[in-house]
Amino acid sequence: MRPFDPRLLRVVPAARRPVAALAAIGIATGVTTIATAFALAGVVVAVVDDRPVAAPALWLGALFVVRAVLAWATEVVAAWAGVSVSTALRTALVRAWGSGGARPDRTTAVSLATAGASAVEPYAARYLPTLVTAAVVPVLAVATLAVVDWPSALIVVATVPLLPLFAALIGHATADSTQRRWAALASLSGHFLDVVRGLPTLVNYGRAGRQVEVVREVSERHRRATMETLRIAFLSSAALELLATISVAIVAVTVGLRLSYGSMALGPALVAILLAPEAYWPIRRVGQEFHAAADGATALDDIIGALDDIIGALERAGAPAAGADAPFARVDLRDVTYSYAAGLAPVVRDLDLVVGSGLYVITGTSGVGKTTLLDLVAGLKVPTSGALTAPPSHYVTQRPFLAAGSIRANLTLGHDDRRVPGSDDHLWQALRAVGLDGVVAGLPEGLSTRIGDDGFGLSAGQRQRLALARAWLAPEPLLLLDEPTAHLDPDAAEAVNALIVALAHRRIVIVVTHRPELVAVADEHLHLLPLPDAGDPAPTATHHDLVPAATHEVTP
Numbered sequence: 001m002r003p004f005d006p007r008l009l010r011v012v013p014a015a016r017r018p019v020a021a022l023a024a025i026g027i028a029t030g031v032t033t034i035a036t037a038f039a040l041a042g043v044v045v046a047v048v049d050d051r052p053v054a055a056p057a058l059w060l061g062a063l064f065v066v067r068a069v070l071a072w073a074t075e076v077v078a079a080w081a082g083v084s085v086s087t088a089l090r091t092a093l094v095r096a097w098g099s100g101g102a103r104p105d106r107t108t109a110v111s112l113a114t115a116g117a118s119a120v121e122p123y124a125a126r127y128l129p130t131l132v133t134a135a136v137v138p139v140l141a142v143a144t145l146a147v148v149d150w151p152s153a154l155i156v157v158a159t160v161p162l163l164p165l166f167a168a169l170i171g172h173a174t175a176d177s178t179q180r181r182w183a184a185l186a187s188l189s190g191h192f193l194d195v196v197r198g199l200p201t202l203v204n205y206g207r208a209g210r211q212v213e214v215v216r217e218v219s220e221r222h223r224r225a226t227m228e229t230l231r232i233a234f235l236s237s238a239a240l241e242l243l244a245t246i247s248v249a250i251v252a253v254t255v256g257l258r259l260s261y262g263s264m265a266l267g268p269a270l271v272a273i274l275l276a277p278e279a280y281w282p283i284r285r286v287g288q289e290f291h292a293a294a295d296g297a298t299a300l301d302d303i304i305g306a307l308d309d310i311i312g313a314l315e316r317a318g319a320p321a322a323g324a325d326a327p328f329a330r331v332d333l334r335d336v337t338y339s340y341a342a343g344l345a346p347v348v349r350d351l352d353l354v355v356g357s358g359l360y361v362i363t364g365t366s367g368v369g370k371t372t373l374l375d376l377v378a379g380l381k382v383p384t385s386g387a388l389t390a391p392p393s394h395y396v397t398q399r400p401f402l403a404a405g406s407i408r409a410n411l412t413l414g415h416d417d418r419r420v421p422g423s424d425d426h427l428w429q430a431l432r433a434v435g436l437d438g439v440v441a442g443l444p445e446g447l448s449t450r451i452g453d454d455g456f457g458l459s460a461g462q463r464q465r466l467a468l469a470r471a472w473l474a475p476e477p478l479l480l481l482d483e484p485t486a487h488l489d490p491d492a493a494e495a496v497n498a499l500i501v502a503l504a505h506r507r508i509v510i511v512v513t514h515r516p517e518l519v520a521v522a523d524e525h526l527h528l529l530p531l532p533d534a535g536d537p538a539p540t541a542t543h544h545d546l547v548p549a550a551t552h553e554v555t556p
Protein backbone atom coordinates (compact mmCIF):
# COMPACT_ATOMS: atom_id res chain seq x y z
CA MET A 1 0.00 0.00 0.00
CA ARG A 2 1.48 3.26 -1.12
CA PRO A 3 0.57 6.55 0.66
CA PHE A 4 -0.67 7.95 -2.66
CA ASP A 5 -1.07 6.20 -5.98
CA PRO A 6 -0.44 8.70 -8.82
CA ARG A 7 -2.17 6.29 -11.25
CA LEU A 8 -5.43 7.53 -9.67
CA LEU A 9 -5.05 10.87 -11.45
CA ARG A 10 -4.17 9.20 -14.78
CA VAL A 11 -6.87 6.53 -14.80
CA VAL A 12 -9.59 8.69 -13.21
CA PRO A 13 -9.31 12.21 -14.66
CA ALA A 14 -12.37 13.25 -12.62
CA ALA A 15 -10.17 13.00 -9.51
CA ARG A 16 -7.76 15.69 -10.70
CA ARG A 17 -9.85 18.77 -9.90
CA PRO A 18 -10.85 17.80 -6.36
CA VAL A 19 -7.28 16.71 -5.57
CA ALA A 20 -5.90 20.01 -6.97
CA ALA A 21 -8.48 21.96 -4.93
CA LEU A 22 -7.49 20.02 -1.80
CA ALA A 23 -3.82 20.80 -2.45
CA ALA A 24 -4.61 24.54 -2.80
CA ILE A 25 -6.63 24.53 0.44
CA GLY A 26 -3.80 22.59 2.16
CA ILE A 27 -1.26 25.26 1.21
CA ALA A 28 -3.60 28.06 2.34
CA THR A 29 -4.17 26.22 5.64
CA GLY A 30 -0.40 25.89 6.17
CA VAL A 31 0.21 29.60 5.59
CA THR A 32 -2.71 30.56 7.88
CA THR A 33 -1.48 28.23 10.63
CA ILE A 34 1.93 29.90 10.67
CA ALA A 35 0.42 33.37 10.56
CA THR A 36 -1.83 32.40 13.50
CA ALA A 37 1.22 31.39 15.56
CA PHE A 38 2.80 34.80 14.93
CA ALA A 39 -0.44 36.65 15.70
CA LEU A 40 -0.98 34.73 18.95
CA ALA A 41 2.63 35.33 20.02
CA GLY A 42 2.12 39.02 19.13
CA VAL A 43 -0.95 39.26 21.40
CA VAL A 44 0.86 37.61 24.36
CA VAL A 45 4.00 39.75 23.90
CA ALA A 46 1.83 42.91 23.69
CA VAL A 47 0.08 41.99 26.94
CA VAL A 48 3.39 41.20 28.73
CA ASP A 49 5.08 44.38 27.43
CA ASP A 50 1.98 46.40 28.22
CA ARG A 51 1.58 47.56 24.63
CA PRO A 52 -1.78 48.02 22.79
CA VAL A 53 -3.19 44.59 21.87
CA ALA A 54 -5.90 45.76 19.48
CA ALA A 55 -3.91 45.33 16.25
CA PRO A 56 -2.49 41.82 16.93
CA ALA A 57 -5.85 40.73 18.42
CA LEU A 58 -7.62 41.91 15.27
CA TRP A 59 -5.17 39.92 13.15
CA LEU A 60 -5.68 36.90 15.35
CA GLY A 61 -9.47 37.15 15.04
CA ALA A 62 -9.29 37.54 11.29
CA LEU A 63 -6.97 34.53 11.01
CA PHE A 64 -9.34 32.39 13.10
CA VAL A 65 -12.15 33.30 10.72
CA VAL A 66 -9.98 32.41 7.70
CA ARG A 67 -9.05 29.08 9.34
CA ALA A 68 -12.71 28.31 10.00
CA VAL A 69 -13.57 29.07 6.36
CA LEU A 70 -10.69 26.86 5.18
CA ALA A 71 -11.78 24.02 7.49
CA TRP A 72 -15.32 24.29 6.07
CA ALA A 73 -13.96 24.37 2.50
CA THR A 74 -11.84 21.28 3.24
CA GLU A 75 -14.93 19.37 4.40
CA VAL A 76 -16.96 20.43 1.36
CA VAL A 77 -14.21 19.72 -1.18
CA ALA A 78 -13.31 16.44 0.57
CA ALA A 79 -16.92 15.25 0.35
CA TRP A 80 -16.97 16.27 -3.33
CA ALA A 81 -13.66 14.41 -3.87
CA GLY A 82 -15.03 11.28 -2.16
CA VAL A 83 -18.22 11.14 -4.19
CA SER A 84 -16.66 12.07 -7.53
CA VAL A 85 -13.74 9.63 -7.18
CA SER A 86 -15.90 6.65 -6.18
CA THR A 87 -18.52 7.46 -8.87
CA ALA A 88 -15.82 7.91 -11.51
CA LEU A 89 -14.16 4.62 -10.53
CA ARG A 90 -17.46 2.73 -10.66
CA THR A 91 -18.33 4.25 -14.06
CA ALA A 92 -14.83 3.56 -15.42
CA LEU A 93 -15.00 -0.07 -14.27
CA VAL A 94 -18.41 -0.71 -15.82
CA ARG A 95 -17.39 1.04 -19.07
CA ALA A 96 -14.08 -0.82 -19.25
CA TRP A 97 -15.74 -4.20 -18.64
CA GLY A 98 -18.41 -3.33 -21.21
CA SER A 99 -15.88 -2.37 -23.88
CA GLY A 100 -14.51 -5.87 -24.23
CA GLY A 101 -11.64 -5.90 -21.72
CA ALA A 102 -10.84 -8.93 -19.59
CA ARG A 103 -13.35 -9.16 -16.78
CA PRO A 104 -12.71 -10.62 -13.34
CA ASP A 105 -14.94 -13.35 -11.98
CA ARG A 106 -18.41 -12.28 -10.85
CA THR A 107 -17.63 -12.15 -7.11
CA THR A 108 -14.59 -9.93 -7.61
CA ALA A 109 -16.46 -7.73 -10.10
CA VAL A 110 -19.34 -7.20 -7.66
CA SER A 111 -17.10 -6.39 -4.70
CA LEU A 112 -14.89 -4.04 -6.76
CA ALA A 113 -17.82 -2.07 -8.22
CA THR A 114 -19.86 -1.89 -5.00
CA ALA A 115 -17.99 -2.16 -1.67
CA GLY A 116 -14.62 -1.49 -3.35
CA ALA A 117 -15.62 1.78 -5.01
CA SER A 118 -17.46 2.86 -1.80
CA ALA A 119 -14.39 2.09 0.34
CA VAL A 120 -12.42 4.54 -1.79
CA GLU A 121 -14.74 7.33 -0.58
CA PRO A 122 -13.15 7.76 2.91
CA TYR A 123 -9.76 7.38 1.24
CA ALA A 124 -10.46 10.38 -1.01
CA ALA A 125 -12.63 12.37 1.42
CA ARG A 126 -10.57 12.00 4.62
CA TYR A 127 -7.17 10.52 3.89
CA LEU A 128 -6.17 12.58 0.83
CA PRO A 129 -6.83 15.98 2.54
CA THR A 130 -4.70 14.96 5.55
CA LEU A 131 -1.99 13.72 3.19
CA VAL A 132 -1.92 17.09 1.42
CA THR A 133 -1.82 18.95 4.76
CA ALA A 134 1.01 16.65 5.93
CA ALA A 135 2.99 17.41 2.80
CA VAL A 136 2.63 21.19 3.19
CA VAL A 137 2.22 22.26 6.82
CA PRO A 138 5.32 20.54 8.36
CA VAL A 139 7.58 21.93 5.61
CA LEU A 140 6.30 25.47 6.12
CA ALA A 141 6.52 25.08 9.91
CA VAL A 142 10.16 23.88 9.81
CA ALA A 143 11.15 26.58 7.30
CA THR A 144 9.65 29.27 9.56
CA LEU A 145 11.27 27.73 12.65
CA ALA A 146 14.66 27.79 10.87
CA VAL A 147 14.30 31.58 10.52
CA VAL A 148 12.80 32.26 13.97
CA ASP A 149 14.81 29.79 16.10
CA TRP A 150 17.18 27.41 14.30
CA PRO A 151 17.94 25.10 17.33
CA SER A 152 14.22 24.22 17.53
CA ALA A 153 14.17 23.64 13.76
CA LEU A 154 17.14 21.30 14.18
CA ILE A 155 15.35 19.23 16.86
CA VAL A 156 12.23 18.99 14.71
CA VAL A 157 14.23 18.01 11.60
CA ALA A 158 16.00 15.29 13.62
CA THR A 159 12.82 13.83 15.13
CA VAL A 160 10.10 14.33 12.48
CA PRO A 161 11.39 11.59 10.10
CA LEU A 162 10.83 9.06 12.90
CA LEU A 163 7.06 9.50 12.51
CA PRO A 164 6.77 8.48 8.82
CA LEU A 165 9.36 5.77 9.48
CA PHE A 166 7.29 4.28 12.31
CA ALA A 167 4.09 4.80 10.32
CA ALA A 168 5.61 2.94 7.33
CA LEU A 169 6.74 0.05 9.55
CA ILE A 170 3.29 -0.21 11.13
CA GLY A 171 1.63 0.19 7.71
CA HIS A 172 3.70 -2.70 6.43
CA ALA A 173 2.49 -4.84 9.32
CA THR A 174 -1.12 -3.76 8.65
CA ALA A 175 -0.98 -4.53 4.92
CA ASP A 176 -1.41 -8.28 5.37
CA SER A 177 -4.28 -7.99 7.82
CA THR A 178 -6.03 -5.44 5.57
CA GLN A 179 -5.63 -7.79 2.59
CA ARG A 180 -7.15 -10.62 4.66
CA ARG A 181 -10.03 -8.36 5.70
CA TRP A 182 -10.67 -7.30 2.13
CA ALA A 183 -10.61 -10.92 0.91
CA ALA A 184 -13.09 -11.90 3.64
CA LEU A 185 -15.39 -9.02 2.62
CA ALA A 186 -15.17 -9.99 -1.08
CA SER A 187 -16.10 -13.59 -0.33
CA LEU A 188 -18.90 -12.46 2.02
CA SER A 189 -20.47 -10.17 -0.57
CA GLY A 190 -20.13 -12.76 -3.35
CA HIS A 191 -21.71 -15.44 -1.21
CA PHE A 192 -24.47 -13.10 -0.02
CA LEU A 193 -25.32 -12.19 -3.62
CA ASP A 194 -25.55 -15.87 -4.59
CA VAL A 195 -27.74 -16.66 -1.58
CA VAL A 196 -30.13 -13.76 -2.22
CA ARG A 197 -30.43 -14.69 -5.90
CA GLY A 198 -31.04 -18.33 -5.12
CA LEU A 199 -33.28 -17.72 -2.10
CA PRO A 200 -36.58 -18.78 -3.73
CA THR A 201 -34.99 -22.08 -4.85
CA LEU A 202 -33.32 -22.64 -1.47
CA VAL A 203 -36.61 -22.02 0.35
CA ASN A 204 -38.42 -24.41 -2.03
CA TYR A 205 -35.96 -27.18 -1.22
CA GLY A 206 -35.84 -26.36 2.49
CA ARG A 207 -32.13 -25.46 2.36
CA ALA A 208 -32.40 -21.78 3.40
CA GLY A 209 -31.53 -22.49 7.07
CA ARG A 210 -28.14 -23.94 6.14
CA GLN A 211 -27.23 -20.64 4.43
CA VAL A 212 -27.69 -18.74 7.70
CA GLU A 213 -24.81 -20.81 9.11
CA VAL A 214 -22.60 -20.21 6.09
CA VAL A 215 -23.23 -16.43 6.12
CA ARG A 216 -22.54 -16.42 9.88
CA GLU A 217 -19.27 -18.27 9.37
CA VAL A 218 -18.03 -15.89 6.64
CA SER A 219 -19.16 -12.84 8.69
CA GLU A 220 -17.22 -14.19 11.67
CA ARG A 221 -14.08 -14.44 9.52
CA HIS A 222 -14.62 -10.83 8.45
CA ARG A 223 -15.15 -9.73 12.09
CA ARG A 224 -11.93 -11.39 13.25
CA ALA A 225 -9.92 -9.78 10.41
CA THR A 226 -11.50 -6.36 11.24
CA MET A 227 -10.61 -6.65 14.93
CA GLU A 228 -7.05 -7.57 14.02
CA THR A 229 -6.73 -4.44 11.85
CA LEU A 230 -8.33 -2.26 14.56
CA ARG A 231 -5.92 -3.58 17.21
CA ILE A 232 -2.93 -2.60 15.08
CA ALA A 233 -4.57 0.75 14.28
CA PHE A 234 -5.09 1.67 17.95
CA LEU A 235 -1.63 0.55 19.00
CA SER A 236 0.06 2.41 16.18
CA SER A 237 -1.85 5.67 16.89
CA ALA A 238 -0.71 5.46 20.52
CA ALA A 239 2.92 4.87 19.44
CA LEU A 240 2.92 7.83 17.03
CA GLU A 241 1.19 10.04 19.63
CA LEU A 242 3.88 9.24 22.22
CA LEU A 243 6.69 9.91 19.78
CA ALA A 244 5.25 13.27 18.72
CA THR A 245 4.59 14.33 22.33
CA ILE A 246 8.15 13.52 23.39
CA SER A 247 9.56 15.44 20.41
CA VAL A 248 7.44 18.54 21.15
CA ALA A 249 8.45 18.30 24.81
CA ILE A 250 12.15 18.36 23.84
CA VAL A 251 11.58 21.57 21.83
CA ALA A 252 9.56 23.12 24.68
CA VAL A 253 12.18 22.25 27.32
CA THR A 254 15.11 23.67 25.32
CA VAL A 255 13.12 26.82 24.51
CA GLY A 256 12.09 27.14 28.18
CA LEU A 257 15.68 26.78 29.40
CA ARG A 258 16.99 29.42 26.98
CA LEU A 259 14.11 31.70 27.93
CA SER A 260 14.89 31.39 31.63
CA TYR A 261 18.64 32.02 30.99
CA GLY A 262 17.63 35.14 29.07
CA SER A 263 19.30 33.99 25.85
CA MET A 264 15.98 34.08 23.95
CA ALA A 265 13.23 36.69 23.53
CA LEU A 266 9.61 35.86 24.48
CA GLY A 267 8.21 36.41 20.95
CA PRO A 268 10.38 33.86 19.06
CA ALA A 269 10.11 31.45 22.01
CA LEU A 270 6.32 31.48 21.82
CA VAL A 271 6.34 31.13 18.03
CA ALA A 272 8.73 28.13 18.34
CA ILE A 273 6.53 26.42 20.96
CA LEU A 274 3.35 27.07 18.94
CA LEU A 275 4.85 25.95 15.64
CA ALA A 276 6.67 22.79 16.81
CA PRO A 277 3.46 20.69 17.15
CA GLU A 278 2.38 21.84 13.69
CA ALA A 279 5.32 19.90 12.26
CA TYR A 280 4.11 16.67 13.89
CA TRP A 281 0.32 16.59 14.05
CA PRO A 282 -0.41 16.49 10.30
CA ILE A 283 1.86 13.43 9.97
CA ARG A 284 0.21 11.81 13.00
CA ARG A 285 -3.19 12.38 11.43
CA VAL A 286 -2.03 10.73 8.21
CA GLY A 287 -1.21 7.64 10.29
CA GLN A 288 -4.67 7.66 11.89
CA GLU A 289 -6.58 8.30 8.68
CA PHE A 290 -4.52 5.76 6.80
CA HIS A 291 -5.90 2.98 8.97
CA ALA A 292 -9.43 4.32 8.43
CA ALA A 293 -8.78 4.43 4.67
CA ALA A 294 -6.67 1.26 4.41
CA ASP A 295 -9.59 -0.68 2.90
CA GLY A 296 -10.02 2.10 0.35
CA ALA A 297 -6.30 2.06 -0.50
CA THR A 298 -6.37 -1.72 -1.06
CA ALA A 299 -9.59 -1.50 -3.10
CA LEU A 300 -8.15 1.41 -5.10
CA ASP A 301 -5.07 -0.65 -5.86
CA ASP A 302 -7.23 -3.51 -7.18
CA ILE A 303 -9.56 -1.21 -9.14
CA ILE A 304 -6.76 0.79 -10.75
CA GLY A 305 -4.92 -2.46 -11.52
CA ALA A 306 -8.05 -3.81 -13.26
CA LEU A 307 -8.61 -0.54 -15.16
CA ASP A 308 -4.94 -0.28 -16.11
CA ASP A 309 -4.96 -3.80 -17.58
CA ILE A 310 -8.14 -3.20 -19.56
CA ILE A 311 -7.18 0.26 -20.86
CA GLY A 312 -3.67 -1.00 -21.72
CA ALA A 313 -5.04 -4.05 -23.56
CA LEU A 314 -7.55 -1.93 -25.50
CA GLU A 315 -4.88 0.58 -26.46
CA ARG A 316 -2.52 -2.20 -27.59
CA ALA A 317 -5.32 -3.72 -29.65
CA GLY A 318 -6.02 -0.32 -31.19
CA ALA A 319 -9.58 -0.44 -29.92
CA PRO A 320 -11.17 2.69 -28.51
CA ALA A 321 -10.72 3.22 -24.78
CA ALA A 322 -13.63 2.93 -22.39
CA GLY A 323 -16.55 5.17 -23.20
CA ALA A 324 -15.57 5.99 -26.76
CA ASP A 325 -18.02 5.13 -29.52
CA ALA A 326 -16.97 2.03 -31.41
CA PRO A 327 -16.25 2.69 -35.08
CA PHE A 328 -17.34 -0.75 -36.42
CA ALA A 329 -20.88 -0.92 -37.75
CA ARG A 330 -21.08 -4.69 -38.10
CA VAL A 331 -20.58 -7.80 -36.05
CA ASP A 332 -17.52 -9.72 -37.18
CA LEU A 333 -16.32 -13.00 -35.67
CA ARG A 334 -13.16 -14.66 -37.02
CA ASP A 335 -12.17 -18.13 -35.85
CA VAL A 336 -13.83 -17.53 -32.49
CA THR A 337 -13.48 -20.29 -29.90
CA TYR A 338 -14.89 -20.12 -26.40
CA SER A 339 -14.54 -22.53 -23.45
CA TYR A 340 -16.11 -21.90 -20.06
CA ALA A 341 -12.90 -22.98 -18.33
CA ALA A 342 -9.49 -24.31 -19.20
CA GLY A 343 -9.77 -28.06 -19.74
CA LEU A 344 -13.49 -27.93 -20.62
CA ALA A 345 -14.54 -28.72 -24.18
CA PRO A 346 -15.26 -25.54 -26.16
CA VAL A 347 -18.89 -24.49 -26.50
CA VAL A 348 -18.06 -22.44 -29.61
CA ARG A 349 -15.24 -23.52 -31.93
CA ASP A 350 -13.56 -21.72 -34.84
CA LEU A 351 -16.74 -19.79 -35.65
CA ASP A 352 -16.75 -17.26 -38.49
CA LEU A 353 -19.70 -14.92 -38.64
CA VAL A 354 -20.47 -11.55 -40.20
CA VAL A 355 -23.70 -9.67 -39.51
CA GLY A 356 -24.01 -6.37 -41.32
CA SER A 357 -27.64 -5.32 -41.09
CA GLY A 358 -31.24 -6.40 -40.68
CA LEU A 359 -32.72 -9.30 -38.78
CA TYR A 360 -30.42 -12.23 -38.01
CA VAL A 361 -32.07 -15.22 -36.37
CA ILE A 362 -30.16 -17.94 -34.52
CA THR A 363 -31.74 -21.32 -33.82
CA GLY A 364 -30.42 -24.62 -32.50
CA THR A 365 -31.18 -27.29 -29.95
CA SER A 366 -31.07 -26.55 -26.24
CA GLY A 367 -27.52 -26.29 -24.90
CA VAL A 368 -25.91 -25.90 -28.33
CA GLY A 369 -24.40 -22.51 -27.40
CA LYS A 370 -26.85 -19.84 -28.63
CA THR A 371 -26.81 -17.78 -25.40
CA THR A 372 -23.04 -18.16 -25.16
CA LEU A 373 -22.76 -16.71 -28.68
CA LEU A 374 -24.94 -13.71 -27.77
CA ASP A 375 -22.88 -13.19 -24.58
CA LEU A 376 -19.72 -13.13 -26.71
CA VAL A 377 -21.18 -10.57 -29.13
CA ALA A 378 -22.39 -8.45 -26.20
CA GLY A 379 -18.87 -8.49 -24.77
CA LEU A 380 -20.01 -10.25 -21.59
CA LYS A 381 -17.64 -13.08 -22.43
CA VAL A 382 -14.26 -12.76 -24.07
CA PRO A 383 -13.30 -15.32 -26.75
CA THR A 384 -10.72 -17.86 -25.65
CA SER A 385 -9.16 -17.38 -29.09
CA GLY A 386 -10.01 -15.62 -32.34
CA ALA A 387 -11.09 -12.04 -33.07
CA LEU A 388 -14.46 -10.43 -32.42
CA THR A 389 -15.62 -6.90 -33.11
CA ALA A 390 -19.11 -5.56 -32.53
CA PRO A 391 -20.73 -2.15 -32.10
CA PRO A 392 -22.18 -1.20 -28.70
CA SER A 393 -25.19 -3.39 -28.06
CA HIS A 394 -28.36 -3.53 -26.01
CA TYR A 395 -28.93 -7.06 -24.74
CA VAL A 396 -32.26 -8.47 -23.57
CA THR A 397 -31.38 -11.73 -21.85
CA GLN A 398 -33.72 -14.61 -21.01
CA ARG A 399 -34.04 -13.10 -17.53
CA PRO A 400 -33.82 -9.35 -18.17
CA PHE A 401 -32.53 -7.24 -15.32
CA LEU A 402 -35.17 -5.06 -13.68
CA ALA A 403 -34.20 -2.91 -10.71
CA ALA A 404 -36.36 -2.01 -7.72
CA GLY A 405 -37.81 1.39 -8.68
CA SER A 406 -40.40 3.03 -10.88
CA ILE A 407 -41.42 1.76 -14.32
CA ARG A 408 -40.04 5.04 -15.68
CA ALA A 409 -36.63 4.44 -14.07
CA ASN A 410 -36.57 0.91 -15.44
CA LEU A 411 -37.37 2.08 -18.94
CA THR A 412 -34.53 4.62 -18.95
CA LEU A 413 -32.11 2.50 -16.90
CA GLY A 414 -28.52 2.88 -18.06
CA HIS A 415 -29.43 5.38 -20.73
CA ASP A 416 -27.56 8.57 -21.09
CA ASP A 417 -30.22 11.33 -20.85
CA ARG A 418 -28.65 13.20 -23.74
CA ARG A 419 -29.07 10.27 -26.09
CA VAL A 420 -32.47 8.98 -25.04
CA PRO A 421 -35.28 11.49 -24.95
CA GLY A 422 -36.75 10.88 -21.51
CA SER A 423 -40.16 12.51 -22.07
CA ASP A 424 -43.14 10.48 -20.92
CA ASP A 425 -44.64 10.57 -24.44
CA HIS A 426 -41.64 8.70 -25.74
CA LEU A 427 -41.88 6.15 -22.91
CA TRP A 428 -45.61 5.58 -23.61
CA GLN A 429 -44.76 5.09 -27.27
CA ALA A 430 -42.28 2.35 -26.28
CA LEU A 431 -44.88 0.69 -24.03
CA ARG A 432 -47.43 0.85 -26.83
CA ALA A 433 -44.97 -0.82 -29.19
CA VAL A 434 -44.74 -3.86 -26.90
CA GLY A 435 -48.42 -3.84 -25.97
CA LEU A 436 -47.83 -2.93 -22.35
CA ASP A 437 -49.39 0.56 -22.36
CA GLY A 438 -52.79 -0.72 -21.19
CA VAL A 439 -51.25 -2.59 -18.25
CA VAL A 440 -49.14 0.40 -17.11
CA ALA A 441 -52.05 2.85 -17.58
CA GLY A 442 -54.09 0.61 -15.26
CA LEU A 443 -51.47 0.74 -12.49
CA PRO A 444 -52.21 3.14 -9.60
CA GLU A 445 -49.40 5.57 -10.41
CA GLY A 446 -48.82 4.82 -14.10
CA LEU A 447 -45.16 5.26 -15.05
CA SER A 448 -44.30 6.22 -11.46
CA THR A 449 -45.56 2.89 -10.08
CA ARG A 450 -42.74 1.16 -8.24
CA ILE A 451 -41.87 -2.44 -8.93
CA GLY A 452 -39.72 -4.67 -6.73
CA ASP A 453 -36.31 -6.17 -7.31
CA ASP A 454 -36.21 -8.39 -10.41
CA GLY A 455 -39.56 -7.00 -11.59
CA PHE A 456 -41.47 -8.23 -8.53
CA GLY A 457 -45.14 -7.29 -9.02
CA LEU A 458 -45.14 -8.02 -12.77
CA SER A 459 -45.77 -11.32 -14.55
CA ALA A 460 -42.94 -13.03 -16.45
CA GLY A 461 -44.44 -11.90 -19.77
CA GLN A 462 -44.86 -8.31 -18.53
CA ARG A 463 -41.22 -8.25 -17.37
CA GLN A 464 -40.14 -9.49 -20.77
CA ARG A 465 -42.16 -6.81 -22.53
CA LEU A 466 -40.88 -4.08 -20.21
CA ALA A 467 -37.32 -5.13 -21.11
CA LEU A 468 -38.25 -5.03 -24.80
CA ALA A 469 -39.70 -1.54 -24.40
CA ARG A 470 -36.36 -0.53 -22.86
CA ALA A 471 -34.60 -2.05 -25.88
CA TRP A 472 -36.97 -0.07 -28.17
CA LEU A 473 -35.79 3.13 -26.43
CA ALA A 474 -32.10 2.20 -26.38
CA PRO A 475 -29.82 4.12 -28.75
CA GLU A 476 -27.32 1.29 -29.37
CA PRO A 477 -26.96 0.22 -33.04
CA LEU A 478 -27.06 -3.51 -32.18
CA LEU A 479 -29.89 -5.30 -30.42
CA LEU A 480 -29.41 -8.79 -28.99
CA LEU A 481 -32.55 -10.66 -27.96
CA ASP A 482 -32.49 -14.07 -26.28
CA GLU A 483 -35.85 -15.84 -26.60
CA PRO A 484 -37.83 -12.56 -26.51
CA THR A 485 -41.21 -14.28 -26.82
CA ALA A 486 -40.55 -17.15 -24.40
CA HIS A 487 -43.16 -16.05 -21.82
CA LEU A 488 -45.75 -14.58 -24.19
CA ASP A 489 -49.10 -15.90 -25.40
CA PRO A 490 -49.52 -16.27 -29.20
CA ASP A 491 -51.14 -12.82 -29.65
CA ALA A 492 -48.47 -10.99 -27.65
CA ALA A 493 -45.74 -13.01 -29.37
CA GLU A 494 -47.10 -11.97 -32.76
CA ALA A 495 -47.05 -8.29 -31.73
CA VAL A 496 -43.47 -8.61 -30.42
CA ASN A 497 -42.35 -10.38 -33.61
CA ALA A 498 -43.76 -7.48 -35.66
CA LEU A 499 -41.92 -5.07 -33.38
CA ILE A 500 -38.63 -6.96 -33.86
CA VAL A 501 -39.01 -6.82 -37.65
CA ALA A 502 -39.66 -3.07 -37.42
CA LEU A 503 -36.62 -2.58 -35.17
CA ALA A 504 -34.44 -4.43 -37.69
CA HIS A 505 -35.13 -1.68 -40.24
CA ARG A 506 -33.04 0.80 -38.30
CA ARG A 507 -30.42 -1.35 -36.61
CA ILE A 508 -28.83 -4.78 -36.50
CA VAL A 509 -31.03 -7.21 -34.56
CA ILE A 510 -29.76 -10.68 -33.60
CA VAL A 511 -32.44 -12.90 -32.11
CA VAL A 512 -32.20 -16.34 -30.56
CA THR A 513 -35.58 -17.97 -30.96
CA HIS A 514 -37.44 -21.20 -31.56
CA ARG A 515 -40.39 -19.46 -33.27
CA PRO A 516 -40.71 -20.43 -36.97
CA GLU A 517 -42.64 -17.18 -37.67
CA LEU A 518 -39.53 -15.14 -36.89
CA VAL A 519 -37.28 -17.52 -38.85
CA ALA A 520 -39.56 -17.05 -41.84
CA VAL A 521 -39.09 -13.26 -41.92
CA ALA A 522 -35.36 -13.23 -41.04
CA ASP A 523 -32.87 -11.68 -43.45
CA GLU A 524 -30.44 -14.40 -42.43
CA HIS A 525 -30.83 -17.55 -40.38
CA LEU A 526 -28.06 -19.37 -38.56
CA HIS A 527 -28.84 -22.87 -37.30
CA LEU A 528 -26.27 -24.08 -34.82
CA LEU A 529 -25.43 -27.78 -34.80
CA PRO A 530 -23.95 -29.55 -31.75
CA LEU A 531 -20.17 -29.76 -31.74
CA PRO A 532 -18.92 -33.29 -32.43
CA ASP A 533 -17.38 -35.13 -29.51
CA ALA A 534 -13.61 -35.63 -29.70
CA GLY A 535 -12.91 -38.44 -32.18
CA ASP A 536 -16.28 -38.16 -33.98
CA PRO A 537 -16.21 -36.81 -37.53
CA ALA A 538 -17.35 -33.16 -37.78
CA PRO A 539 -20.92 -32.85 -39.06
CA THR A 540 -20.79 -31.67 -42.60
CA ALA A 541 -23.02 -28.69 -43.35
CA THR A 542 -24.78 -30.47 -46.17
CA HIS A 543 -28.37 -29.62 -45.27
CA HIS A 544 -28.65 -26.77 -47.75
CA ASP A 545 -31.20 -28.63 -49.80
CA LEU A 546 -33.41 -28.96 -46.72
CA VAL A 547 -33.43 -25.32 -45.65
CA PRO A 548 -33.98 -21.94 -47.36
CA ALA A 549 -31.02 -20.40 -49.18
CA ALA A 550 -30.46 -17.71 -46.56
CA THR A 551 -30.02 -20.29 -43.82
CA HIS A 552 -26.58 -21.44 -42.73
CA GLU A 553 -25.94 -24.45 -40.59
CA VAL A 554 -22.70 -24.35 -38.69
CA THR A 555 -21.14 -25.93 -35.68
CA PRO A 556 -20.59 -23.14 -33.13
Ligand SMILES: Nc1ncnc2c1ncn2[C@@H]1O[C@H](COP(=O)(O)OP(=O)(O)OP(=O)(O)O)[C@@H](O)[C@H]1O
Pocket residue numbers: 340347364365366367368369370371372373
Ligand atom coordinates in the same frame (compact mmCIF):
# COMPACT_ATOMS: atom_id res chain seq x y z
N1 LIG B 1 -21.22 -21.18 -16.63
C1 LIG B 1 -21.05 -22.29 -17.35
N2 LIG B 1 -20.04 -23.14 -17.09
C2 LIG B 1 -19.85 -24.25 -17.83
N3 LIG B 1 -20.64 -24.59 -18.87
C3 LIG B 1 -21.67 -23.79 -19.18
C4 LIG B 1 -21.93 -22.60 -18.43
N4 LIG B 1 -23.01 -21.99 -18.97
C5 LIG B 1 -23.40 -22.77 -20.01
N5 LIG B 1 -22.60 -23.83 -20.12
C6 LIG B 1 -22.72 -24.91 -21.13
O1 LIG B 1 -22.51 -24.35 -22.41
C7 LIG B 1 -23.36 -24.95 -23.34
C8 LIG B 1 -24.11 -23.87 -24.11
O2 LIG B 1 -24.97 -23.17 -23.22
P1 LIG B 1 -25.94 -22.03 -23.75
O3 LIG B 1 -26.67 -21.47 -22.57
O4 LIG B 1 -25.15 -21.10 -24.59
O5 LIG B 1 -26.93 -22.89 -24.68
P2 LIG B 1 -28.24 -22.45 -25.43
O6 LIG B 1 -28.11 -22.95 -26.81
O7 LIG B 1 -28.49 -20.99 -25.26
O8 LIG B 1 -29.34 -23.28 -24.66
P3 LIG B 1 -30.91 -22.93 -24.38
O9 LIG B 1 -31.61 -22.95 -25.70
O10 LIG B 1 -31.36 -24.05 -23.51
O11 LIG B 1 -30.95 -21.59 -23.71
C9 LIG B 1 -24.29 -25.89 -22.57
O12 LIG B 1 -23.84 -27.21 -22.79
C10 LIG B 1 -24.12 -25.49 -21.14
O13 LIG B 1 -24.19 -26.62 -20.32
